[in-house]
Amino acid sequence: MITISRNKEIKADGSFNRQKSSFSTHFGTKQEELPVKKNQYRLIWAAPCPWSHRAVIVRKILGLEDVISLGEVDPIRPDVPRVDWSFSLDENKRDPILGVKYLSELYTRADPNYMGRPTVPAMIDLETEKVVNNDYFTLTTDFETVWAPFHNESSPDLYPQNLRQEIDELNEMIFSDVNNGVYKCGFAQSQQAYEQAYDRLFERLEELEQRLATQRFLFGDYITEADVRLYVTLVRFDVAYYNAFKANKYRLIDYPNLWGYARDLYVTPGFGDTTDFEAIKKHYYISARLSPGSNKEEIIIPKGPDLSGWDVQPNREHLSNTKEKFLIYEE
Structure with a gap:
């Protein structure tokens, strides 16, 4: 069970110190990178979240909607004794592709000892059904560069x-x-x-x-x-x-x-x-x-x-x- 408290992201002077992304492997063609493949990943987002919203904007602008599937969590956090996101917007309150009720399940599948907040955006490998990337800072630039073979012919260059x-x-x-x-x-x-x-x-x-x-x-x-x-x-x-x-x-x-x-x-x-x-x-x-x-x-x-x-x-x-x-x- 993920049980993080706010205090873990508050410094001694009372300032907020956002947690770092734990799954930050880039997409690309190198052996150590995540492979760029059509229909291999599902992007999980939350409509109120600015970090995941920008990934959804770029995905749509570049025409990646038929390449990377999209799952959405409820904007209201679930009433559970931890910080989490739920798939309660979906039928049976579970993601229709991954079958999970809470985003934290995908994080603990990737790392049973994960102790951070389960965050969006999260890229899920559909073969393993685990989080493989939650790096909001680099995800959109990966979409704009190494995912270029899957861009629409009329896609703009957002990162010249x-x-x-x-x-x-x-x-x-x-x-x-x-x-x-x-x-x-x-x-x-x-x-x-x-x-x-x-x-x-x-x-x-x-x-x-x-x-x-x-x-x-x-x-x-x-x-x-x-x-x-x-x-x-x-x-x-x-x-x-x-x-x-x-x-x-x-x-x-x-x-x-x-x-x-x-x-x-x-x-x-x-x-x-x-x-x-x-x-x-x-x-x-x-x-x-x-x-x-x-x-x-x-x-x-x-x-x-x-x-x-x-x-x-x-x-x-x-x-x-x-x-x-x-x-x-x-x-």
């Missing part, structure tokens, strides 16, 4: 070779101060740790607001891997992080450029059509915790905010030299 170093550098900042920054606010257990994370988060959002004042996307005219990573936090900001994680200096809609940019992505296939606001609210107001123990019946899910603004035309095309949002992938 000439921009990879710059994308990686920006991704590091986005991860540390924005993607994970909201969690550092929400899970901090000291005032000092919370305020440090809060200040850094809004400093970075202001920098990104200025960056997007003169260009449509983070690297100019085309969507890249970096945009996927930023989007998944922005789309959750006003509905969850602003209140639930006390990231409440400004809302996303208070940043004209970030707000327009996020809407530009939202209306792009792969982004808005994989975004589930109701699941996001359910998770962050009921289940966003690292240790079990809350009474779900006493928690009220906010009715707002008003989401109609996401469908308003962002009108950012004038910042681009092309109407296309993607640079088409070329072998």
